[in-house]
Amino acid sequence: MPDLLQVENLAKRFGGIVATDDLSIAIPEGQLHAVIGPNGAGKTTLIAQLSGQYPPDSGRIGFAGSDITALPMPARSALGLARSFQITSLFLDLSVLDNVALAVQAHAGHSFHFWRHARRQRELRDPARAALARVGLNVRENLPASALSHGEHRQLELAMALASKPRMLLLDEPMAGLGPEESARMVATLRELKKELTILLVEHDMEAVFALADRITVLVYGRVIASGKPEEIRNNAQVRDAYLGEQEAVHG
Amino acid sequence: MSGWLSARNLAVIVLLAALVLLPVYVELTGNRFLLTLFTRIIILALAAVSLNLILGYGGMMSFGHAVYLGIGGYAVGMLAHEGIYSGFVQWPLALSASALFALVIGALSLRTRGVYFIMITLAFAQMAYYVVAGLARYGGDDGLTIYKRSQFFEPINLSNKMQFYYICLALLYASIYLVWRIVNSRFGMVIQGSRSNDTRMRAIGFPTFRYKLICFVIAGTLCGLSGALLANHTDFVSPAMMYWTRSGDLIIMVVLGGMGSVIGPVFGAMALLVLEETLSGFTEYWQIILGPLLLLVVLFARGGIDGLLGKVRHA
Amino acid sequence: MTLFIEQCLNGLQFGLLLFMLAAGLTLVFGIMDLVNLAHGSLYMVGAYFAATFTAWTGSFLLGVAIALGGTLLVGMAVEVIVMRRLYGRDHLDHVLATFGLILFFDETVRLIWGPAGLSLPLPSWLNAPVQILPGVYYSAYKLSIIIVSLAVAAGLYFLVMRTRIGMLVRAGASNREMVGALGVNIKLLYTLVFGLGAALAGLAGLMQAPILTVQIGMGEIIIILAFVITVIGGIGSIRGAFVAAIFIGVVDTLGRAFFPDLLRMVLSPAAASTAAPALSSMLIYLLMAIVLVLKPEGLFSAGNK
Numbered sequence: 001m002p003d004l005l006q007v008e009n010l011a012k013r014f015g016g017i018v019a020t021d022d023l024s025i026a027i028p029e030g031q032l033h034a035v036i037g038p039n040g041a042g043k044t045t046l047i048a049q050l051s052g053q054y055p056p057d058s059g060r061i062g063f064a065g066s067d068i069t070a071l072p073m074p075a076r077s078a079l080g081l082a083r084s085f086q087i088t089s090l091f092l093d094l095s096v097l098d099n100v101a102l103a104v105q106a107h108a109g110h111s112f113h114f115w116r117h118a119r120r121q122r123e124l125r126d127p128a129r130a131a132l133a134r135v136g137l138n139v140r141e142n143l144p145a146s147a148l149s150h151g152e153h154r155q156l157e158l159a160m161a162l163a164s165k166p167r168m169l170l171l172d173e174p175m176a177g178l179g180p181e182e183s184a185r186m187v188a189t190l191r192e193l194k195k196e197l198t199i200l201l202v203e204h205d206m207e208a209v210f211a212l213a214d215r216i217t218v219l220v221y222g223r224v225i226a227s228g229k230p231e232e233i234r235n236n237a238q239v240r241d242a243y244l245g246e247q248e249a250v251h252g
Numbered sequence: 253m254s255g256w257l258s259a260r261n262l263a264v265i266v267l268l269a270a271l272v273l274l275p276v277y278v279e280l281t282g283n284r285f286l287l288t289l290f291t292r293i294i295i296l297a298l299a300a301v302s303l304n305l306i307l308g309y310g311g312m313m314s315f316g317h318a319v320y321l322g323i324g325g326y327a328v329g330m331l332a333h334e335g336i337y338s339g340f341v342q343w344p345l346a347l348s349a350s351a352l353f354a355l356v357i358g359a360l361s362l363r364t365r366g367v368y369f370i371m372i373t374l375a376f377a378q379m380a381y382y383v384v385a386g387l388a389r390y391g392g393d394d395g396l397t398i399y400k401r402s403q404f405f406e407p408i409n410l411s412n413k414m415q416f417y418y419i420c421l422a423l424l425y426a427s428i429y430l431v432w433r434i435v436n437s438r439f440g441m442v443i444q445g446s447r448s449n450d451t452r453m454r455a456i457g458f459p460t461f462r463y464k465l466i467c468f469v470i471a472g473t474l475c476g477l478s479g480a481l482l483a484n485h486t487d488f489v490s491p492a493m494m495y496w497t498r499s500g501d502l503i504i505m506v507v508l509g510g511m512g513s514v515i516g517p518v519f520g521a522m523a524l525l526v527l528e529e530t531l532s533g534f535t536e537y538w539q540i541i542l543g544p545l546l547l548l549v550v551l552f553a554r555g556g557i558d559g560l561l562g563k564v565r566h567a
Numbered sequence: 568m569t570l571f572i573e574q575c576l577n578g579l580q581f582g583l584l585l586f587m588l589a590a591g592l593t594l595v596f597g598i599m600d601l602v603n604l605a606h607g608s609l610y611m612v613g614a615y616f617a618a619t620f621t622a623w624t625g626s627f628l629l630g631v632a633i634a635l636g637g638t639l640l641v642g643m644a645v646e647v648i649v650m651r652r653l654y655g656r657d658h659l660d661h662v663l664a665t666f667g668l669i670l671f672f673d674e675t676v677r678l679i680w681g682p683a684g685l686s687l688p689l690p691s692w693l694n695a696p697v698q699i700l701p702g703v704y705y706s707a708y709k710l711s712i713i714i715v716s717l718a719v720a721a722g723l724y725f726l727v728m729r730t731r732i733g734m735l736v737r738a739g740a741s742n743r744e745m746v747g748a749l750g751v752n753i754k755l756l757y758t759l760v761f762g763l764g765a766a767l768a769g770l771a772g773l774m775q776a777p778i779l780t781v782q783i784g785m786g787e788i789i790i791i792l793a794f795v796i797t798v799i800g801g802i803g804s805i806r807g808a809f810v811a812a813i814f815i816g817v818v819d820t821l822g823r824a825f826f827p828d829l830l831r832m833v834l835s836p837a838a839a840s841t842a843a844p845a846l847s848s849m850l851i852y853l854l855m856a857i858v859l860v861l862k863p864e865g866l867f868s869a870g871n872k
Binding site: 307313315360361363364366367368370371372374375376378379382383384385386387495496497500503504507537538539540542543544545546547549550551554 | 596602604649652658659660662663664666667668669670671672673674675677678787791794795797798802843845846847848849851852855856859860863864865
């Protein structure tokens, strides 16, 4: 069966800095593929290129059988490739439910409807509520998004990505800034989501990575230095030197 | 929030009812000046409501909105000058010309944001001002008198002050309803989302430019209607209608009234014009008070009258 | 031909005047991220002060010097009293507050000097034509405007490019927080920058006073052009403001002078005389539209605004 996401020889420079260096990844449907690496390894840049925010300098991105390398952001989202952001970027003055409903609306055809009350349309509100339920936020649905805690923002971020009914999620550090309890909750949510979606997970939280990942790719300076099953990566000396060793020192 | 019968909603209901009953009061007391004043308030309230669509809900800070007052007004004025008095010709022209201008200016200006957008909308409005001021045939700087108001079929007679008042009021209420439906529709959600976080909107799949442009055109067209009404009200049009400081007046009305609701600008128009009338009764230098007053509102009462009445700014 | 040279010089002179106005505006936008609609009011204040102090002292130079100092003081006072409370706020707040300032200044001027405007007669020693080329004469006063403006522009360039303060100004234009983090007294820097902008506006106002106008509302008229120049040149860029200002000044002056004749060659005289003034005024805005289409951030935009 062909892979859902195929990245071939992706490359990107910003001036003198090589952000992505001859990067290739293949992710079959249903897999949770983690991408790890030290800071500056180009993980967010990778997601940005996959979602269409930046164009790569060279290389090819294939999704669900089509070449999406040059496809603009809204079109990729329409194909079923959704992304969450590392830095929270929400509609802070709208309600939690409005935030997710907007994500649903984006995939419900054009929005040149000027008359019917959008907040009463079940075809928008129901899927939004469902997505909020999946991340456990529905009790907060009528609050303005600005009233939520940081951890809840990350959950809302995830709910918005889910609202577009994607086939594949690109998650950029969903655990960023979460405390132990919130992290555990996020891991549990992701474990549930794994059953129905393909996920590319960029993360620093190694516990979460090893708990969830089917496969792990390690990036250093934009280049893949290792890729394989979690146990292989854990035992890989090169990876240990470059990255995991650091991590263990940090986590103590 | 305390639901339907909050202080603020009561104030709104009282206001709307009072406006309907005003001509009755005028008949009883003979205070014709009040009718003239409030006709003007209603017409400018319509312009302010249209501005709030793009400013309050869309986050597009246009400093050239008064240009549509001029375009709508001059459509009526120029046609009247040429002997065409039919409202059925004048008003559609006023609306289409406004829509077209908004389309072109919007297409150019909406490619920019923030400070650039403010300056560009201001500059284009001034351009229209200079163009019209240069048209000697239509009065140039001195303006153009309108000898006959827009004609429709019997029994509509815009020269009848009471009738004219009610026509303007009806158009205001219709516009408020229209804008209210628009901001709560799917289209309105896109506009509000765009104001809140435009980058995120595009990331989740909305091509926001076209939505903002259409919103801009709708607002301009409504304001063009206001211009046509204004021309009829004053029996006169001049380039001064679109001088950039008039756009400032409209923004003041919107902010003063409260940007978070459709009705807010009506409060604002009333407040500003009544304030003008009262203050100029005290001193001819009333703008010395208005200036710093505005400053204080900006610094301490940004929610406007709506905010003071207790309406929390909800999108 | 002499007419053409004269109009070119007029365009240059007008452009330089505009540059001084726009330089202050773009500096304040760029460094303090402040939209100041009332910049034109300082231009007006400069003109009024010049007319008043020249009449009191009987000396043009003395009057002008005091006027400049006075405008600088007014500018700094405005910064301390009003602008400080606006930094970091929404641009809409800036727009409203400075619009309120315009109303205040206009009315205050009307209160003090009356509604009729003033006049500032040219000093006799400048009121003579100077021969710049064989057979070509130009007003000495306008020539001195050109010279003074160029000197100011050079001084500004030197200040921004070659001094420590200038370095702070440029750094501030691209990264405000960093400058604060470096321990620089931001409050003082902002007051000085705003004061400088005010002085430049006042200088422009007082220089044009003898040849153009001293009246209420003059600021509102000229500020639009300053905005157009800032947009075309790019916010925060003095170089951009210079290039755009000269360009606009020349195009506008030559356009108004020669465009009607051009039109008469293609249209009937009646149509030409109707359309000419309208179209000439449109020229600048058309230019702005073209720049916007090609480069929305302005030609020389500095930093990440």
